[in-house]
Amino acid sequence: MRLIVQKFGGTSLATPRQRARVVELVREAVETGFHPVVVVSAMGRAGDPYATDTFIQLALQIYPDTAAREMDLLISCGEIISAVLVANALRAAGLDAMALAGGQAGIITDSGFGDARIIRVEPEHLLRHVNEGRIVVVAGFQGVTESGDITTLGRGGSDTTAAALAAALGAERLEIYTDVDGVKTADPDLVPHARTLRVMTYQEIAQMAREGARVVHPRAVDISMRKGVPVVVRSSGGGEGTRIVAPRLSEVRDDRVVTGVTHLPGMAQLTVTPGEDKTAAGMARTVFRALADRDISVDLINVFTDRLSFTVSQGVADRAASVLRGLGYRVEVRKDCAKVSIVGMGMRGRPGVMARVVESLHGAGVQILQTSDSHMTISCLVGQEDLVRAVRTLHDAFDLAEESEERS
Amino acid sequence: MRLIVQKFGGTSLATPRQRARVVELVREAVETGFHPVVVVSAMGRAGDPYATDTFIQLALQIYPDTAAREMDLLISCGEIISAVLVANALRAAGLDAMALAGGQAGIITDSGFGDARIIRVEPEHLLRHVNEGRIVVVAGFQGVTESGDITTLGRGGSDTTAAALAAALGAERLEIYTDVDGVKTADPDLVPHARTLRVMTYQEIAQMAREGARVVHPRAVDISMRKGVPVVVRSSGGGEGTRIVAPRLSEVRDDRVVTGVTHLPGMAQLTVTPGEDKTAAGMARTVFRALADRDISVDLINVFTDRLSFTVSQGVADRAASVLRGLGYRVEVRKDCAKVSIVGMGMRGRPGVMARVVESLHGAGVQILQTSDSHMTISCLVGQEDLVRAVRTLHDAFDLAEESEERS
Numbered sequence: 001m002r003l004i005v006q007k008f009g010g011t012s013l014a015t016p017r018q019r020a021r022v023v024e025l026v027r028e029a030v031e032t033g034f035h036p037v038v039v040v041s042a043m044g045r046a047g048d049p050y051a052t053d054t055f056i057q058l059a060l061q062i063y064p065d066t067a068a069r070e071m072d073l074l075i076s077c078g079e080i081i082s083a084v085l086v087a088n089a090l091r092a093a094g095l096d097a098m099a100l101a102g103g104q105a106g107i108i109t110d111s112g113f114g115d116a117r118i119i120r121v122e123p124e125h126l127l128r129h130v131n132e133g134r135i136v137v138v139a140g141f142q143g144v145t146e147s148g149d150i151t152t153l154g155r156g157g158s159d160t161t162a163a164a165l166a167a168a169l170g171a172e173r174l175e176i177y178t179d180v181d182g183v184k185t186a187d188p189d190l191v192p193h194a195r196t197l198r199v200m201t202y203q204e205i206a207q208m209a210r211e212g213a214r215v216v217h218p219r220a221v222d223i224s225m226r227k228g229v230p231v232v233v234r235s236s237g238g239g240e241g242t243r244i245v246a247p248r249l250s251e252v253r254d255d256r257v258v259t260g261v262t263h264l265p266g267m268a269q270l271t272v273t274p275g276e277d278k279t280a281a282g283m284a285r286t287v288f289r290a291l292a293d294r295d296i297s298v299d300l301i302n303v304f305t306d307r308l309s310f311t312v313s314q315g316v317a318d319r320a321a322s323v324l325r326g327l328g329y330r331v332e333v334r335k336d337c338a339k340v341s342i343v344g345m346g347m348r349g350r351p352g353v354m355a356r357v358v359e360s361l362h363g364a365g366v367q368i369l370q371t372s373d374s375h376m377t378i379s380c381l382v383g384q385e386d387l388v389r390a391v392r393t394l395h396d397a398f399d400l401a402e403e404s405e406e407r408s
Numbered sequence: 409m410r411l412i413v414q415k416f417g418g419t420s421l422a423t424p425r426q427r428a429r430v431v432e433l434v435r436e437a438v439e440t441g442f443h444p445v446v447v448v449s450a451m452g453r454a455g456d457p458y459a460t461d462t463f464i465q466l467a468l469q470i471y472p473d474t475a476a477r478e479m480d481l482l483i484s485c486g487e488i489i490s491a492v493l494v495a496n497a498l499r500a501a502g503l504d505a506m507a508l509a510g511g512q513a514g515i516i517t518d519s520g521f522g523d524a525r526i527i528r529v530e531p532e533h534l535l536r537h538v539n540e541g542r543i544v545v546v547a548g549f550q551g552v553t554e555s556g557d558i559t560t561l562g563r564g565g566s567d568t569t570a571a572a573l574a575a576a577l578g579a580e581r582l583e584i585y586t587d588v589d590g591v592k593t594a595d596p597d598l599v600p601h602a603r604t605l606r607v608m609t610y611q612e613i614a615q616m617a618r619e620g621a622r623v624v625h626p627r628a629v630d631i632s633m634r635k636g637v638p639v640v641v642r643s644s645g646g647g648e649g650t651r652i653v654a655p656r657l658s659e660v661r662d663d664r665v666v667t668g669v670t671h672l673p674g675m676a677q678l679t680v681t682p683g684e685d686k687t688a689a690g691m692a693r694t695v696f697r698a699l700a701d702r703d704i705s706v707d708l709i710n711v712f713t714d715r716l717s718f719t720v721s722q723g724v725a726d727r728a729a730s731v732l733r734g735l736g737y738r739v740e741v742r743k744d745c746a747k748v749s750i751v752g753m754g755m756r757g758r759p760g761v762m763a764r765v766v767e768s769l770h771g772a773g774v775q776i777l778q779t780s781d782s783h784m785t786i787s788c789l790v791g792q793e794d795l796v797r798a799v800r801t802l803h804d805a806f807d808l809a810e811e812s813e814e815r816s
Contacts, residue, residue, distance in 0.1 A: 016470075049457035055489075062424075062493055063500035070507050074492040077485035081463075084482040085470055092471035099478050104556050125556065148512055148533065 003130070003171045004029060007039040007140065007162035010051065011179040012236040013082055014044040021236050022086060023093045025177065026135065030095065035130060037169065038097075038137040039162040040086050042078030050081045052141075068113035072142070072152045076102070079139035079158070087137040097135040100126060103144030105136070106168075107161060111145045115154035118143060118161075121168035130169075138165065156217025163220035167227035174224055174231045176216055181235035182242035183208070183215050185400035186261040190391045193401045197259065198240065201247045201345055202231075204259045207377055211341040212264035216244075247345055257353060258344035258398040261391050265338040267299070268317035269369055269381055270324075270331055272308040278328040280306050287324055296320050300339060300372050300381055309370055311337065311381060336384040337369060342394055343377050354378055360397035366390045411538070411579045412437060415447040415548065415570035418459065419587040420644040421490055422452040429644050430494060431501045433585065434543065438503065443538060445577065446505075446545040447570040448494050450486030458489045460549075476521035480550070480560045484510070487547035487566070495545040505543040508534060511552030513544070514576075515569060519553045523562035526551060526569075526631075529576035538577075546573065564617075564625025571628035575635035582632055582639045584624055589643040590650035591616070591623050593808035594669040598799045601809045605667065606648065609655045609753055610639075612667045615785055619749040620672035624652075655753055665761060666752035666806040669799050673746040675707070676725035677777055677789055678732075678739055680716045686736045688714050695732055704728050708747060708780050708789055717778055719745065719789060744792040745777060750802055751785050762786060768805035774798045 006029060008022050022038075029036040046053035055075040059066040083099040090097035106122035129136050140158025143151050153160050159176060166174040180188075182196040183205060202225035209218045215233055221244070224231050234241020272287055274280045284303050291298055291312075296319070301310040312320050314335055321331040347353045354371075357378055361368055366389055370381040382390045395401065414437060416430050430446075437444040454461035463483040467474040491507040498505035514530035537544050548566025551559050561568050567584060574582040588596075590604040591613060610633035614626045623641055632639050633654070642649025680695055682688045692711050699706055699720075704727070709718040720728050722743055729739045755761045762779075765786055769776055774797055778789040790798045803809065 019470075058489075059492060059496055062427075063496040065499070066496055067499070067506065070492045070495055073507055073509065074489060077488055080485055081466075081482060084467060084478045087478055088467055088471040088474055091473070091475070098475065099481055101481065101558070104558075150509070150512075 001130070002034050003037060003169050004034045004173045004175060005037045005039060005162050005166040005169070005171045006175045006177065007158060008041065008086070008177045008236065009158065009179070010041040010043055010045065010082075012177050013040060013086065014048065018236065019086060019089045022177075023089050023095075025236060026090060027093065027095065030135075034172070036135055037126070037130065037165060037171070038086065038135060039140045039158055039165060040079060040082045040137060041140050041158040042075075043082045043085070050078050052078050069149060072113045072116075073150045075152055076139070076142040076150045079141050083137045083139040090135055090137070095135055096133060097137055098129060099137045099139070101139045102142035102161060103150065105138040105165065107143035107164065109143035109145060109151045109153070111147075111149060111151065113149075113151055116143060116145075116151035118153070118164045121164050123165070123168045126165075127169070156220065159217040159220035160223065163223040163229070163231075166229045167223050171229055174229050176220075176231060176233045177236040178215065178233065179235065180215070181237070181239040182233050183213065184260065186391055186395045187213075187263065190263070190388050191261070191395045194395065195401055196239070197242045199243045199245060200259050202244055203247065203376060204343055204345055205244050207343045208260050208262050211262040211339070211343060211377065211379065213260065213262045255346070256344065257346040257350060258342045258400065259346070260344070261340065261342050261394045261400065263338055263340045263387060263391055265384060265387060266314045267311045267337045267339055267381070268314045269309060269311050269334040269337050270317065270320060271334075272324055273306065273330045275328045275330045283329070284308055286327060287329065290323055290327060291320060294319070294323060296323075300370055300379060302370060302372065311339065311370075334369065337381050338384050338387040339379050339381055340387065340390045340394065341377050341379040342398065345376050347378070348375050356397055357394065360393050361390055364389055364393040366393065409538070410442045411445060411577050412442045412581045412583060413445045413447060413570050413574040413577070413579045414583045414585065415566060416449065416494070416585045416644065417566065417587070418449040418451055418453065418490075420585050421448060421494065422456065426644065427494060427497045430585075431497050431503075433644060434498060435501065435503065438543075442580070444543055445534070445538065445573060445579070446494065446543060447548045447566055447573060448487060448490045448545060449548050449566040450483075451490045451493070458486050460486050477557060480521045480524075481558045483560055484547070484550040484558045487549050491545045491547040498543055498545065503543055504541060505545055506537060507545045507547070509547045510550035510569060511558065513546040513573065515551035515572065517551035517553060517559045517561070519555075519557060519559065521557075521559055524551060524553075524559035526561070526572045529572050531573070531576045534573075535577070564628065567625040567628035568631065571631040571637070571639075574637045575631050579637055582637050584628075584639060584641045585644040586623065586641065587643065588623070589645070589647040590641050591621065592668065594799055594803045595621075595671065598671070598796050599669070599803045602803065603809055604647075605650045607651045607653060608667050610652055611655065611784060612751055612753055613652050615751045616668050616670050619670040619747070619751060619785065619787065621668065621670045663754070664752065665754040665758060666750045666808065667754070668752070669748065669750050669802045669806075669808065671746055671748045671795060671799055673792060673795060674722045675719045675745045675747055675789070676722045677717060677719050677742040677745050678725065678728060679742075680732055681714065681738045683736045683738045691737070692716055694735060695737065698731055698735060699728060702727070702731060704731075708778055708787060710778060710780065719747065719778075742777065745789050746792050746795040746798075747787050747789055748795065748798045748802065749785050749787040750806065753784050755786070756783050764805055765802065768801050769798060772797055772801040774801065
């Protein structure tokens with residue numbers, strides 16, 4: 001049996017017409033010789049009665065301190081409703097379908113309510129139905145702990161459910177349907193001529209997701225990568241979409257230096273120097289420990305002997321600064337910053353990439369506040385007002401709009 | 409620990425104000441020394457987004473033939489949503505509360521989807537939380553099969569959940585909150601001077617429920633009766649309500665002949681006689697087997713050597729008649745009938761009760777189409793147009809409006 005997993009997001013399920021399109025896509029899979037396992041998110045967006053955010057609001061209105069355990073029990077209903085209605089739509093179309101809650105499909109998680117991790121998949125129950133020829137529709141985004149509590153997997157959780165099932169079932173392919181037609185070289189709202197990538201590596205998409213691209217959740221990518229399940233990201237409206245593969249498949253052209261440009265707005269830059277009664281000795285250790293103890297995440301860290309620069313989310317910038325001032329440090333805060341990153345496996349070991357980044361941004365009049373680079377990413381912190389210009393400049397500087405690059 | 413179970417119906421949960429009243433009732437229980445376990449139905453009525461009937465409509469709109477298994481998975485969300493929001497309201501009021509789905513609370517059922525039976529309760533998980541001082545709010549109306557499928561218990565299922573938990577936990581009392589102030593001697597819409605009964609037996613309320621009184625589900629009564637858990641039915645708005653006890657407690661006065669009058673509209677009377685080529689030999693057996701094979705329930709059965717009379721639901725009357733005509737019988741159908749019953753343990757072995765029924769209805773000009781009596785019930789089939797008159801006549805004939813009767 002040639003199994004595939006098809007995952008449909010909430011925006012692909014909001015209206016009867018969209019659900020009809022989902023039925024078509026499932027039927028196409030069946031007609032081309034596959035047995036699909038379907039994973040669904042909750043239907044629609046905030047305001048729709050069965051959307052995740054609606055449930056969250058309902059609970060918070062009554063009690064702002066809703067326990068994470070109860071919140072998960074509540075919002076898990078969104079995907080269950082979705083799964084039953086999609087199974088129903090498939091049956092109405094003559095396909096033998098059934099619905100399973102995440103726990104029933106064998107998604108076992110830790111008890112990290114609200115952001116639980118899948119610790120294993122027990123697919124026997126699901127497989128029994130699959131072997132009897134049924135198309136199982138699984139409620140994504142949720143699982144169950146060993147002790148029977150319902151959990152949810154956090155943002156992007158349905159992707160993770162789909163990837164975990166695809167891996168556990170040894171699926172031939174994981175298809176992620178969304179409202180965009182694949183992974184783009186940059187956010188098309190910022191770069192109108194951004195292009196859909198036809199192929200990219202797991203590492204690249206995971207990195208792009210971490211750096212702000214909203215396509216597939218990094219956890220889902222990691223799972224698929226570890227088990228080597230090929231992933232396709234495409235629009236439920238149609239189109240080829242983007243194939244995500246292992247680099248050794250060498251479908252990705254060697255001469256592609258950069259795969260995409262991503263951005264993360266809403267950051268603040270903190271620059272810390274010793275205060276009057278304080279030396280720089282042990283400063284980095286003290287600062288990062290103090291922030292970690294208060295659950296403040298830091299990013300884009302540059303450590304020097306006499307100063308530290310790093311970013312935090314804009315919302316916690318003042319709190320972070322006051323913590324550090326309380327320890328006797330001098331702190332400069334620059335708000336309204338954004339991180340712009342180029343991601344691509346092709347830049348590894350290739351000289352001159354950073355030079356091109358700096359030159360092109362400088363040429364466009366974008367001030368670089370800070371940079372950081374890892375083996376497949378170069379990130380620049382810029383002022384929010386320069387964000388769009390920076391993304392477009394880098395997109396042009398690395399010729400990402402040129403289709404020819406992928407015609408290998 | 410003095411455990412009680414408090415069950416709140418959907419009409420007690422529809423608005424924030426009603427939920428505030430529920431919180432008050434739970435708090436009162438705590439303040440008078442009890443540890444309450446709360447059982448809730450889905451919120452509101454058809455049209456509310458999380459009401460059972462709304463979920464059913466949602467599913468049927470997509471696929472009229474929705475599988476019972478999926479339907480149960482879907483509608484179980486209604487009570488889960490309710491349980492989480494009620495737990496939240498309790499926590500907002502400073503009480504340590506949590507929510508559990510039916511399965512998590514240990515309600516194990518058979519796989520009779522849509523109308524499952526509780527086969528046992530595994531209360532250990534719930535009790536662990538209770539022993540830690542938490543008020544557990546259980547999603548009523550639902551359970552889980554041994555193989556992990558979610559089931560619902562059918563109409564009145566939340567009462568059944570509450571009774572099963574009260575029995576399994578050895579609760580001191582089961583409190584059923586509803587939108588009426590207890591069990592009435594007759595439907596107050598029909599009999600304005602109908603009185604709230606202060607006390608009655610399990611057998612009487614179960615029989616009244618079976619004969620049309622919409623108060624507590626008979627299964628819930630049976631469970632409480634078997635374990636001897638005292639039940640109180642009362643309005644969440646206040647009032648003493650009705651206590652339901654075992655007859656040996658002799659709180660029910662011996663001189664009370666009839667406890668209440670109930671009615672069931674929407675019935676059709678079928679009278680079957682042999683056709684021209686057919687004798688009456690084996691007629692009853694053939695007729696009832698044929699109807700049973702088609703899942704048609706029959707009631708008020710009177711068998712004679714040359715004819716059969718019985719009732720079916722109006723909706724299936726034509727189908728039933730055509731089945732029997734197909735077998736060669738002659739069938740007369742009288743639609744728009746209603747069954748009126750008097751219920752009371754006091755009528756057992758007491759002569760003259762049937763005489764009083766027949767005389768009073770005759771005196772009121774009500775034509776009796778058929779009767780049946782069992783040890784604690786006398787039922788009369790009447791025309792729908794005579795229903796109100798029949799109920800009022802019997803209510804008066806047995807002096808049910810007189811309060812004094814219960815002052816023992």
